[in-house]
Amino acid sequence: MPGVEHLPWHQPLWEALSGRAWQAHAYLLHGPAGSGKRELAERFAAWLLCSQPGPQDACGSCASCKLYRAASHPDLFILQPEEPGKAILIGHVRELVAAIQQTAQQGGRKVIILEPAEVMTIESANALLKSLEEPGAGTVFLLLSDQPSFLLPTIKSRCVLQACPLPPAGLAAQWLAGKLPELEAGQRDMLLQLAGGSPLRALEYAQDQLLQQRSEVVEGVKQLLKRQSSPGDLAARWAKLPPVLLLEWFAGWSQAVLRYQLTQDDADLGLADMQPVLKYISGFVQADALLQLHDWILERRVKLLRRAPLRQDLLLESLLGQWLALVQRT
């Protein structure tokens, strides 16, 4: 159906979801960010709501499909935080539960897409439990999560779990080439590597000018090492960059140095842009101190993902100060 994206790596998942003799009333689609869970959920929702679905897809022409395409289907409910990064609050869940107790307006199913499921507060999750268990005839919940380990076990146990993995590298590269034909293959490859293999994230990164941001960060790290910039300067300059991504880059660089110290293999140094720097510092940096910093970075990353109130400027300044202390030749 037009407007609902079919991602080629979803085909086996689609067959698993649509090929069942009966439909469960709650699914948890889980997998790495950028694996396309939302696209899969939307395709599945359109198909569940369609009054004459084919094996592969919603028909695209029935009244339900027309409403779906116009983003005004009265029996499709989307529950997500008011702003990205905020929690799904109990008030939102109560409103949803009240709404789905009404009869389906199109006379068929009701579908709820809840994303990301892990940002429900404990109270919200508890308010949802009863509906998840006994949702009423024809109601199907699609919960989406990048971080299923943050979900209450009582929520998970009420859902059919469907893993949504990233595509194989060849398929990812092929899909991205179709979306970004104007880029060179090397640039697309770098975007894919930065996106951890997710072509959807790589596409977003391209739209957000991430390659440019990355080169600014790499340049900043070089300036830091040459004492041309201080941790405070850089933290201020990087204030608009996503902090989780910065932490992931520094964690990746720490790992690359640790690996290279063991193997002396250039392939362990990661992306080309930081290879000379990492190779240089791997000659003298202390592995135990670097491991400590690596753990500190991962801990802060989890805190950010759990939306702990951390001040980004202080976090970055501390990270850069520790990085500098570590790589300073004594």
Ligand SMILES: [Zn+2]
């Ligand atoms: Zn239809």
